[in-house]
Amino acid sequence: MGKIKILIVLILFLALATTPFWVNMGSIGKKDLIPVVEKPKGKQCVEEKMYMRKNHMNLLHRWRDDVVRGEGPVKYKSHLSGKVFEKSLSNTCLEKCHTSFDKFCNRCHQTANVQSYCTDCHLTPKQRQKKEISYGLE
């Protein structure tokens, strides 16, 4: 008799403990969680889309170390188009294509809860045009 009671309570506990996994089953699809980002204004990125999705932070960190610490050349030759770009977040990435840091970068970063504090220092295109005095969240 005691064993059955224990078993019942155990099953109830397991159900309660795994609630996060099954309570939303079927109601929210993975599609709904991918954020919609603003289309960039430029024609072609520095590299191709899937590569950038996986490696954009690695690319930016390498650019940063090359330019600031002098570990590499200051220009970057794209493997996609062969064009030469300046290794700069503000001048190349933000100014030319992703003009709103909030509507492009922050959409995914906030959803994934991966803090990006680039705009704590680097100026966004709107801030550079002195249109707004803010923290880059436009």
Added chain:
Amino acid sequence: MGLNRKEFLKFAGAATLFGLGGATSSIFAELEETPPITGKKTGKRLGMVVDMRKCIEKKNCTKCIEACHSNHNVPEWRTPDGKPDRKVEIKWIWKEPGKHLFPDRNYKYDSTVKPDADFMALCNHCDNPPCVRVCPTQATFKRPDGIVMMDFHRCIGCRFCMAGCPYGSRSFNFFDPRTNKKLMGNLNPNFPTRTRGVVEKCNFCAERLRVGKGPHCVEACEEKALTFGDLNDENSPIRQVLRENRTLRRKPELGTEPSVFYIV
């Protein structure tokens, strides 16, 4: 298992020594293989000569300071009664009385340096920089061309470099510069700001040198009192100035080998 206690202890001791020996050898191997933190030697050593004879006459001139601070988005923090707040101020170039720059003179009789005149002081970009030596993250590092550079990404704000610098050239961001209204009204769009918690100082306008221009202070000085160039190049204008004039450096006895020379 048949092992008695004595044998077990012997075995355990031997195993420990063997294990530790292996570990220490790998630690030492790592230490030997770590390369020193130097860049490729380019043969360039950038330095500056400040001709105080031209500068001392103009008592209220702050052109170099204004050019530097406005172009580098340096915030100005004031106390409620409008005076610069010396405890939290950020300065890349500043005015300092002569007796503070050259403290080892007998100002009672020695008139080489005018003790109360305002001298122009900045980071000396030493050849043997104490700040680089003590930085725990190498956020401040010596470039092959002689500039002692700051990497604000890596700075953790420990201020050890501020303690190490014997010249007081470094300033800490106690507040977020973006909360400074005067700065935000006058932002230079081509240079980033810094955040709260990093140390900053003169960088010899490395971003201008990259495109072949000179530092802001050198260009802003109306009297042309600042000469900037390559100290290792015998034919450069700065070497010419150094050959023709007697110069002083700040606190040479410390062995930091500063690259900024003063003509008094």
